[in-house]
Amino acid sequence: MTTTAPLVDIIAGARPNFMKIAPILRAIGERRADPAIRSRLRCRLVHTGQHYDARMSGDFFTQLGIPAPDVNLEVGSGTQAEQTAAIMTRYERLLLDAPSALCLVVGDVTSTMACAIAAQKLHVPVAHVEGGIRSGDWTMPEEINRLVTDAITNWFFTTSEAANANLRRAGVRDEAIFFVGNTMIDTLLANLERLRPPAFWAEAGLQPGGYFVMTLHRPANVDDAAGFARLIAAVGAATRGLPVVFPVHPRTAKTLAALPARPAHLLTVEPQPYLEFNYLVRHAKGVITDSGGITEETTVLGVPCVTLRDSTERPETVTLGTNELIGTDPAAIAPALDRLFAGQWKTGAIPELWDGRTGRRIAEILERLIVR
Numbered sequence: 429m430t431t432t433a434p435l436v437d438i439i440a441g442a443r444p445n446f447m448k449i450a451p452i453l454r455a456i457g458e459r460r461a462d463p464a465i466r467s468r469l470r471c472r473l474v475h476t477g478q479h480y481d482a483r484m485s486g487d488f489f490t491q492l493g494i495p496a497p498d499v500n501l502e503v504g505s506g507t508q509a510e511q512t513a514a515i516m517t518r519y520e521r522l523l524l525d526a527p528s529a530l531c532l533v534v535g536d537v538t539s540t541m542a543c544a545i546a547a548q549k550l551h552v553p554v555a556h557v558e559g560g561i562r563s564g565d566w567t568m569p570e571e572i573n574r575l576v577t578d579a580i581t582n583w584f585f586t587t588s589e590a591a592n593a594n595l596r597r598a599g600v601r602d603e604a605i606f607f608v609g610n611t612m613i614d615t616l617l618a619n620l621e622r623l624r625p626p627a628f629w630a631e632a633g634l635q636p637g638g639y640f641v642m643t644l645h646r647p648a649n650v651d652d653a654a655g656f657a658r659l660i661a662a663v664g665a666a667t668r669g670l671p672v673v674f675p676v677h678p679r680t681a682k683t684l685a686a687l688p689a690r691p692a693h694l695l696t697v698e699p700q701p702y703l704e705f706n707y708l709v710r711h712a713k714g715v716i717t718d719s720g721g722i723t724e725e726t727t728v729l730g731v732p733c734v735t736l737r738d739s740t741e742r743p744e745t746v747t748l749g750t751n752e753l754i755g756t757d758p759a760a761i762a763p764a765l766d767r768l769f770a771g772q773w774k775t776g777a778i779p780e781l782w783d784g785r786t787g788r789r790i791a792e793i794l795e796r797l798i799v800r
């Protein structure tokens with residue numbers, strides 16, 4: 429452990445990371461500025477460059493007030509192994525040239541795993557925010573990232589009792605687990621009043637409760653053209669002519685372009701910035717998705733969420749929240765939406781500690797762990 433002004437690397441690489449680091453950075457900054465605390469913790473914000481488009485990255489920094497990264501590793505796109513190798517190689521070089529006292533990673537993207545490995549091999553301890561969650565589905569790259577990262581993490585910041593239980597089952601000691609809540613929800617609650625309609629809202633005639641939001645980007649749903657076409661047709665038929673706002677992830681755009689036909693009420697738009705996307709979600713009749721993070725946001729916003737997956741690493745969004753897993757068979761979409769239209773969707777409750785204060789808890793614990 430270092431004796432003076434320890435440096436913490438905060439790693440972010442892909443879109444779902446950015447809303448998770450924002451409250452941690454803010455809380456560390458507040459503790460440094462508070463004369464009663466005078467924290468000496470310093471941050472180095474490392475962007476791996478896994479996502480690089482303004483729509484996937486820069487817009488989030490601007491809207492969420494995240495400072496410009498101190499370092500950008502600029503790895504760009506590639507296969508899973510190419511991306512992992514590029515991030516490891518460049519982050520290792522950074523640590524060799526300018527070591528840090530702790531590597532803090534968030535979520536489950538390739539950058540999370542790659543930086544954890546590079547750090548741990550150089551004996552830099554790793555803290556994992558959102559550690560311990562498991563889908564059990566090894567076909568998802570995120571699940572591999574979670575398993576590998578957690579196998580070499582020193583300190584876990586967890587979002588749920590389910591995550592704590594998974595870690596204990598894997599033999600993690602209680603002292604290494606900090607149940608702190610959900611930083612993604614910190615960001616949502618901090619920005620609720622700032623959410624704003626996208627530019628196309630009026631032109632598209634959108635009304636609160638009068639449209640759906642859909643996001644699809646998992647390889648299982650979007651990489652096969654025929655399967656994707658069946659999914660889109662089923663959504664078109666089940667949504668009864670209400671607009672379906674569909675922000676299209678770059679990966680999905682390739683399959684979408686090859687579709688022979690699409691429903692007239694499918695409104696395809698670019699990936700949305702944070703404030704516009706969550707405005708759309710907050711006022712939607714329902715959300716249709718294969719994302720994990722969005723199921724947390726719909727749970728807190730009380731918006732019905734239909735998840736096109738067989739498993740979830742976030743079971744509390746189903747047991748407590750408004751989320752339901754219907755699998756990837758297009759035939760399951762109509763019965764689910766029929767229940768929604770009939771007003772029979774569950775209302776849900778908010779999970780423990782998803783209260784907007786998680787970033788502060790993490791900053792306080794980090795200081796205890798590494799400032800001596």
Ligand code: UD1
Nearest residue numbers: 442443444478479480481484505506537538569570678679
């Ligand atoms: C990644 C995460 C996923 C997360 C998603 C959110 C992993 C394994 N997956 O998946 O968990 O839900 O981000 O968006 O880390 N591309 C662009 N511009 C960009 C970034 C990507 O055009 O700024 C295109 C590239 O063609 C790239 C493809 O999108 O090949 C996929 O990007 P990649 O980062 O490999 O994975 P995601 O599918 O975005």
